[in-house]
Amino acid sequence: MQMGLIGLGRMGGNMRERLRAAGHTIVGYDMNPEISDSTTVADMVDQLEGTPRVVWVMVPDQVVDSVIDDVAQYLGEGDIIIDGGNSRWSNDIPRAERLAPKGIDYLDVGVSGGVWGLQNGYALMVGGKPDSVAVVQPIFDALKPEGEFGFVHAGDHGAGHFAKMVHNGIEYAIMQAFAEGWELLEAADHVTDVRQVFNSWREGSVVKSWLLDLAVNALNEDEHLEKIRGYASDSGEGRWTVEAAIDLAVPVPAIATSLFTRFTSRQEDSPAMKMVAAMRNQFGGHAVKEN
Template identity: 45%
Template sequence: MELGMVGLGRMGANMAQRLVQHGHRVVGFDPGPQAREQASQRGIDAVGSLDELVDALAAPRAIWLMVPAGETVDRTLAELRPRLAAGDVVIDGGNSYYQDTVRRAKELAVDGIAYVDCGTSGGVWGLAEGYSLMVGGDEAAVERLRPVFEALAPAPDRGWGRVGPSGAGHFTKMVHNGIEYGMMQAYAEGFAIMERKHEFGLDVARIAEIWRHGSVVRSWLLDLSANALQRNPTLDGIAPFVADSGEGRWTVAEAIALDVSAPVITLSLLERLRSREGDSFADKLLAAMRGEFGGHAIRHS
């Protein structure tokens, strides 16, 4: 299958490369010439404009967006829409707000263009290990894209699936990230308690490694925490500033709207906001974990 990819940043390029490795043709566009050059070296057919991208794909086309959520998605769709035709499908693989996704799907449906939302998890490790894909949209459109999802997932029969209509994929990814906030906060607080128990002289890096095997709290996030602590046990040089991408805020707002009690997720979000005002070992570890699983930039003190 052939696919267009708009946005050849780190994650977009990694996803495109994984597709190429599985025998799919990917035509990619990015406004940055350096990103296009690097994509070409990965086997992606990089082009210099949206016109070239659309022309290079046989109808009906499938175009995957990996651009920042918000106005950039709307701007990209505004540029793409007159170049597309009925039967084409656009996939939004970013962290868009699900209500924006519902709106966009309705707008494109007027022209007979399907809009599929794909909540994507896996970070910088997805190229090698595969991505978790939470897909929303029309069943027929999703089924048409099955070869793409099967190639991107850890295996054709696991790690991906259609979770509902348009907006459901991004809604599910939003909640996924809210849960992630809570899990990360619990790990960070636990390790901070152990780090503060000076009379025991606890080796937190060694404890993280012990917990990775057989423990009921073992997880991929713990694996990443162990990696970070092995390299830098005291987290020297890492500023205790923890960013948030917005999905935790959306999850908390949705919980309030639905009258669902979500204190752990809510407090973990508030802790990230608090991290911007002070200094703590827990916040340094949270920042280190984000760097491990997503390649997110770490602010250095």
């Protein structure tokens, strides 16, 4: 296939490389001219031959709408725009409705795989109409891992990004559990090799996973994580997962706690813990540390 790809950062650039290795013609556009294959969005579309023309957008959620509106002015009946970024699912139906009068179809694709996707493939969760999914299927087949799994047509518009949002919420909770377990092991004086404990779980254990492998990689590089500050940002999907759970009255305590713990990590000196320390001092005479 031929496809335009807007946004050639850590994910988009590797996706372009993997697709080209599979024999597809990818015309990329990026604001950085050193990595771009075209000078403008219009130039990128002009390089796409035949119909339908397919353009995959891989940019931050904050600018997705402006980029889609920009590329849509150069497309027409039967063409397809794909948003493959970590976008809020509730924006997908309005985007599809906005493009429909021009005859342009829209797919939302949740993409997981990070910087390892180039060699391992990407997990793809797709939302949209079956006919459009079928058109783009060769692209999806090239991006997904080899084997039976790694791709799902999750449902209509919004389903792909909703599935990816829940995926990331689960990811938050699993990472938090590993982190808490690691801290507890580090605090136990009689456990002499925490790194190897984590390593031992990688085979035969019910908690073995790619995230565990990545945790061991990090410990191999810095055994006690002394070079890393305990700060973790959130890119939005964790918040959206909790918000969706509230809207649907679904309890997600593990995911919610992992999200709020990330907020705690950003505080040099937690105000809430000041009050906890103060109350413990008041009722029990427990010592407090003074600034």
